[in-house]
Structure formats: C-alpha cells, structure tokens
Amino acid sequence: MGKSLSLLKDGTHGSYENVQQGAWLLSAKNIINNRVVITSNDRKISESDFKKIHDKFQLRKGDVLLTIVGTIGRSAILKEANKLTFQRSVAYLRPDENILTSSNFLFSLSKSSNFQNQLKKRTVISAQPGIYLSDIDKLNITIPELKEEQDKIASIIITIDGILSLQQRKLEQLKQLKKAMLQQIFVSKNSKQPVLRFENFDSDWRQHSLEDISAKTYSGLTGKSKDDFGHGKARYITYLNVHNNEVAVSDGVEQIEVDSKQNKVLKGDLLFTISSEVPSEVALNSVWSSEAGTDTYLNSFCFGIRPKSNYVNSFFLTYYLRSPQMRKLIYPLAQGISRFNISKRSILALKINTPVLPEQISIYKVLMHIDNLITHQQNKLTQLTTLKKYLLQKLFI
Structure with missing residues (x-):
C-alpha cells in the first residue's frame, strides 16, 4: 500500500486549547457517510497551533481520510483543506500520481471487502480499537495497470455512492415528515383541537x-x-x-x-x-x-x-x-x-x-401512506447497498 502513496500520515497527537475563532480540529467522528461533517459543536484551535501542526506538510484537496481509531475503516475525500486538521484518529492517504490515477480510485479501493478485511485483521484491540500506520503501509492491494480502468472503476463506485447518499436523504426526509405529522396531527395534553387538521373537520376531540x-x-x-x-x-x-x-x-x-x-x-x-x-x-x-x-x-x-x-x-x-x-x-x-x-x-x-371516526380514518390513512413510502425507500436503499457491496467484491481483487 505504502508504495502507492506519496503521503501516509496520521493527525496530530498534541493537546490544544479550544478557541472561538480559529481552525477546525476534527476527529474520526466527523467522517460520516463518506463525507467530512462539521457542526457548530466541533472544536477550534488557534491559528498558531494550526501552523505548528502543519509546519512541515499541508493537507490538500483530494487527500483520502481514513479512520484508524475507534470505528476503523470509514473514509472520505477531503473537499476543502482550508483551516482544518484532524486528531490522530484519522490518517491521511495521498495517492502517488505515477501509480494511482486519482483520489477517487483510492477512496473506492478503501471501501472494498479485501481492504476492509485486512484492516480488521491488523486492528489492535485495547481500550479503543486502532491500527498503526506501519500496518496500513503493509496492506496488500491490487491495482489495474491501465489508468483508464482505474478511472472506470472509480467512476462506478462514486456514482453508486452519490445515488446512495441521495436515497438516504430521501429516506431521512420522509422520517422527518412523519415525525412532524405525529407532533401536529394529534392534540396535545390540554388541547381539544390539533395544530394540523383536514378540511371539513372542526369539532372538538x-x-x-x-x-x-x-x-x-x-x-x-x-x-x-x-x-x-x-x-x-x-x-x-x-x-x-x-x-x-x-x-x-x-x-x-x-x-x-x-x-x-x-x-x-x-x-x-x-x-x-x-x-x-x-x-x-x-x-x-x-x-x-x-x-x-x-x-x-x-x-x-x-x-x-x-x-x-x-x-x-x-x-x-x-x-x-x-x-x-x-x-x-x-x-x-x-x-x-x-x-x-x-x-x-x-x-x-x-x-x-x-375526533369523529371519519377524521380518525383520514389521519391513519395519511400516516400509513407515509409509512409505505418509508418502507419503499428503505427497500431501495437496501438494494443499492447490496449492489454496491457486490460491485466492490467484483471490481477489486
């Protein structure tokens, strides 16, 4: 693995004071669903501490991030490298352009069952599971010689990931819709009428x-x-x-x-x-x-x-x-x-x-319709996940 990379390094091991204005100090918990997710609750460190961390190297757009402490093997491609860094729970993998065509291929490779199985075997179990950089360096990977083939494989996996993300958002939106409906379509403890009501119903519950x-x-x-x-x-x-x-x-x-x-x-x-x-x-x-x-x-x-x-x-x-x-x-x-x-x-x-029986029926029918939509979208998500797993098994040796 190491011979295919121009950079293999983990995040900072140091301790730093939190500040209100500065650079983001993130960790493995920020690598979620193939993306770097930052919230207002995440830590920031001073500009001077940030410069000390990156005195000898800089993160770049396109670097592949890999979680190596806690939950091992989640990955993402860094889309924005400005004023953010990571703790030691995340490793930085930068492809050698003479061997790997792109970060997309390296990212796709990191999702393969062979790559994930090797990570699992080399994980050290202690208070928190972890894997050493030296063990990542020794991972056995097989790379197509033709860069065109690498590009095609990466394109397929990235496309599937995009569809999966869209499907997950659809499912989450439906769940949020149901949650909102449940809060507004029924009466609260001291009320006789709900916030949200169907047309032609106005009597007290x-x-x-x-x-x-x-x-x-x-x-x-x-x-x-x-x-x-x-x-x-x-x-x-x-x-x-x-x-x-x-x-x-x-x-x-x-x-x-x-x-x-x-x-x-x-x-x-x-x-x-x-x-x-x-x-x-x-x-x-x-x-x-x-x-x-x-x-x-x-x-x-x-x-x-x-x-x-x-x-x-x-x-x-x-x-x-x-x-x-x-x-x-x-x-x-x-x-x-x-x-x-x-x-x-x-x-x-x-x-x-x-409420009266006709209103009861209207309420349960709309909620059941949302449930059916949730089930349908969940089934589609399951099918796409299965397809991605199959492709990862077949496209990588």
Missing part, C-alpha cells in the same frame, strides 16, 4: 380512558415451556413485532401448537409490550392487521386490547399512542431498576382524545 373504549383485554401466552415453541399449526406474534411496528407485520410470527385455552388475536386488536430495558420503551403498541384464519396468539410479554369499533379506529389509535405527546405520558408510568415494567391497569387508565 372528545376525551376517554383507554378502558372506556375497550371491549376486551387479554393476556399473552401462558403455561408454555420452551419445548412448546417452534412447531405446530398455530402462530404467535413476537415481542419484537409489537415493539418495532405501529402495524404488526404478518411475517413477525413464530410457530406454536393450537391451544384452545389461549387468547386469540383478531384483526384490529391493539397489542402492548409490558416490559423493557429502558423506561422510554415500555408499553410500545402495535395493531394486528391480518384477517382471521390461522389461530394467532400473543407472546407472553405483551397483552392485548380489543377496541370498540363504534368508538375508535384501531389504526388511528396505534399511531396516536405512538405519538410524542402520548409517549411522554406513558413512559413515566414505568417501574423498575434494571428492567422496567408497566401494569395493564396503568395503560387502561390512560386518558386519550379522539
């Missing part, structure tokens, strides 16, 4: 306890041992399915034998977790959306509510109970030290506000 609008409550599986799981013609909804999804997914189930003593889960039932490692995650809820057919039960660490359909729409309710306003009311009810629990009684006593 009415308050109920969760128990008032529940036709039935039931517990999860009981009387089971480990030998009862993994086989049978029935199924049960897993804890993670409830924990992770506002609308439980049909493939988040596992096999179990049919048992007439267990409570069946029906379409529209609300499901709640009753235990978690952190209080902010107790009583996370989900709604079961599958039609009746195979006998379906609930795992033993959750319980279910069957809402009265003439009062409330279950899909509206699952989004409402996951809104920031409701989560702030729920998680203080958790009790415990190393693991936190919440009683069914506490959940049923929760006061909720609901």
Whole structure:
C-alpha cells in the first residue's frame, strides 16, 4: 500500500486549547457517510497551533481520510483543506500520481471487502480499537495497470455512492415528515383541537380512558415451556413485532401448537409490550392487521386490547399512542431498576382524545401512506447497498 502513496500520515497527537475563532480540529467522528461533517459543536484551535501542526506538510484537496481509531475503516475525500486538521484518529492517504490515477480510485479501493478485511485483521484491540500506520503501509492491494480502468472503476463506485447518499436523504426526509405529522396531527395534553387538521373537520376531540373504549383485554401466552415453541399449526406474534411496528407485520410470527385455552388475536386488536430495558420503551403498541384464519396468539410479554369499533379506529389509535405527546405520558408510568415494567391497569387508565371516526380514518390513512413510502425507500436503499457491496467484491481483487 505504502508504495502507492506519496503521503501516509496520521493527525496530530498534541493537546490544544479550544478557541472561538480559529481552525477546525476534527476527529474520526466527523467522517460520516463518506463525507467530512462539521457542526457548530466541533472544536477550534488557534491559528498558531494550526501552523505548528502543519509546519512541515499541508493537507490538500483530494487527500483520502481514513479512520484508524475507534470505528476503523470509514473514509472520505477531503473537499476543502482550508483551516482544518484532524486528531490522530484519522490518517491521511495521498495517492502517488505515477501509480494511482486519482483520489477517487483510492477512496473506492478503501471501501472494498479485501481492504476492509485486512484492516480488521491488523486492528489492535485495547481500550479503543486502532491500527498503526506501519500496518496500513503493509496492506496488500491490487491495482489495474491501465489508468483508464482505474478511472472506470472509480467512476462506478462514486456514482453508486452519490445515488446512495441521495436515497438516504430521501429516506431521512420522509422520517422527518412523519415525525412532524405525529407532533401536529394529534392534540396535545390540554388541547381539544390539533395544530394540523383536514378540511371539513372542526369539532372538538372528545376525551376517554383507554378502558372506556375497550371491549376486551387479554393476556399473552401462558403455561408454555420452551419445548412448546417452534412447531405446530398455530402462530404467535413476537415481542419484537409489537415493539418495532405501529402495524404488526404478518411475517413477525413464530410457530406454536393450537391451544384452545389461549387468547386469540383478531384483526384490529391493539397489542402492548409490558416490559423493557429502558423506561422510554415500555408499553410500545402495535395493531394486528391480518384477517382471521390461522389461530394467532400473543407472546407472553405483551397483552392485548380489543377496541370498540363504534368508538375508535384501531389504526388511528396505534399511531396516536405512538405519538410524542402520548409517549411522554406513558413512559413515566414505568417501574423498575434494571428492567422496567408497566401494569395493564396503568395503560387502561390512560386518558386519550379522539375526533369523529371519519377524521380518525383520514389521519391513519395519511400516516400509513407515509409509512409505505418509508418502507419503499428503505427497500431501495437496501438494494443499492447490496449492489454496491457486490460491485466492490467484483471490481477489486
């Protein structure tokens, strides 16, 4: 590796005082998603300290940055070299122009599975994982002799990275849209009308306890041992399915034998977790959306509510109970030290506000549409990530 570089050096090992005006002193944490990310919270050092660091060498636009302490192997191409430097957690790699055509190829090479695997093997595990510059110098790399081939390979990987970045931004924007909708489309604690409202709806939301609008409550599986799981013609909804999804997914189930003593889960039932490692995650809820057919039960660490359909729409309710306003009311009810629990009684006593049924349906439909868009964009991101991994395996030896 070292023979292909004109510069291989790590960032400063020194200690410096922070200043308000000066040069940025960055670290490995600033190398994010193939870019150098600087925020107002990052450190600055004095101009005199900066000049001492770079007395004998200067960073250049196009230098490849590689994280070598902590999370090993993240990389980026330096786009702007003015008044910034790095701590020792970042290495500087500058391609030898007689061997490597560009920083783009070197950057693409740093993403390959061969390069990353060699870094992993040479990483020293101590208080913080790290890799020595001397070990980076010894990495075995294979470079096409034809510079045209290097350029083509780099162009493909850089293009894929650009598409991935765009896809990640699309996904993040949709998640932010959903977060904003959840904050504004439901009423706050002391309000009877939300900030954001659909046309033709103007009546006050009415308050109920969760128990008032529940036709039935039931517990999860009981009387089971480990030998009862993994086989049978029935199924049960897993804890993670409830924990992770506002609308439980049909493939988040596992096999179990049919048992007439267990409570069946029906379409529209609300499901709640009753235990978690952190209080902010107790009583996370989900709604079961599958039609009746195979006998379906609930795992033993959750319980279910069957809402009265003439009062409330279950899909509206699952989004409402996951809104920031409701989560702030729920998680203080958790009790415990190393693991936190919440009683069914506490959940049923929760006061909720609901609009008329047609407005409930409008609300859940728009939120579900955003969720479908998020899923679609996440799937596209996964496919692109898989494609990039395949190309990195095939284009580099």
